[in-house]
Amino acid sequence: MIELAVFDMAGTTIDDHGLVYQALRGCVEETGASVAQADLQLWMGTDKVTAINALMRLGGVEPAGEAVHAAFARFRALLADFYAGRPPIALPGAESALQTLRGRGIKIALTTGFDDEVAYPLLDSLGWSLGPDGLLDTVVTTTDVRAGRPAPYMIHRAMERTGAQDVRAVLSAGDTLVDVQAANQGGVLSVGVLTGSLTAEDFASAAPDYVLSSAADVPTLRETQPA
Incomplete structure (x- = not known):
């Protein structure tokens, strides 16, 4: 039982209307990295700092510490904006x-x-x-x-x-x-x-x-x- x-x-x-995916993709792409759909799906559900780090590296950008933290701050800002426009x-x-x-x-x-x-x-x-x-x-x-x-x-x-x-x-x-x-x-x-x-x-x-x-x-x- x-x-x-x-x-x-x-x-x-x-x-959440897929908005986490959009915010995660958006914050990583803003660093100059490309994001493959298969990679995005692989890292969804993980800690978002870890996901950003991995996706930046997979997308061709070295994930330096400050860049990752800046991207995570951007992720939270994007997600808040998306949720305000279309609440979960x-x-x-x-x-x-x-x-x-x-x-x-x-x-x-x-x-x-x-x-x-x-x-x-x-x-x-x-x-x-x-x-x-x-x-x-x-x-x-x-x-x-x-x-x-x-x-x-x-x-x-x-x-x-x-x-x-x-x-x-x-x-x-x-x-x-x-x-x-x-x-x-x-x-x-x-x-x-x-x-x-x-x-x-x-x-x-x-x-x-x-x-x-x-x-x-x-x-x-x-x-x-x-x-």
Whole structure:
């Protein structure tokens, strides 16, 4: 029986209209680097400073420290502008799925490749709050860990915060390969969802335990059903 369900944010529970992709591509291209679509998809879901560093190098620009930090500041500015013009919304069925799981006594955590300064205003805009009367039990961002995905640290931090001790009683769902890789490396049940840019075939290399159409389908999994 699952005791803790961990979900990615953008592309998994939140529809940000692909604006994270646009902001990440834009801030890297402004450094003079080219960004291949395959590389962009590979690095989505990771810590954004790490992603910028990798994409600059792949695009032919040496990622010197100050240049990376400047590009990250530009990423946050672009994303804020994009979100102001087209606010993110919950993906269909995501909020009710989280409520259903919570009603079964399953703790809910969100993890993200964003830092605190991006993640919490985004959640506030959706009205998603923490606590007994909120939708979420905890949120773990890249601010909270030494390394983001594909390292499993955010999942394990969510376990620590919610009191979950057995990785076999934890599920983690996300729309990118690094979401699945982090889950597999963390020893938890891994779920890929198709609400991002990947197909079921794309997920095959990461070997998730399940591939679902969306996070809305997670409550239908056998492991999340009441005993």
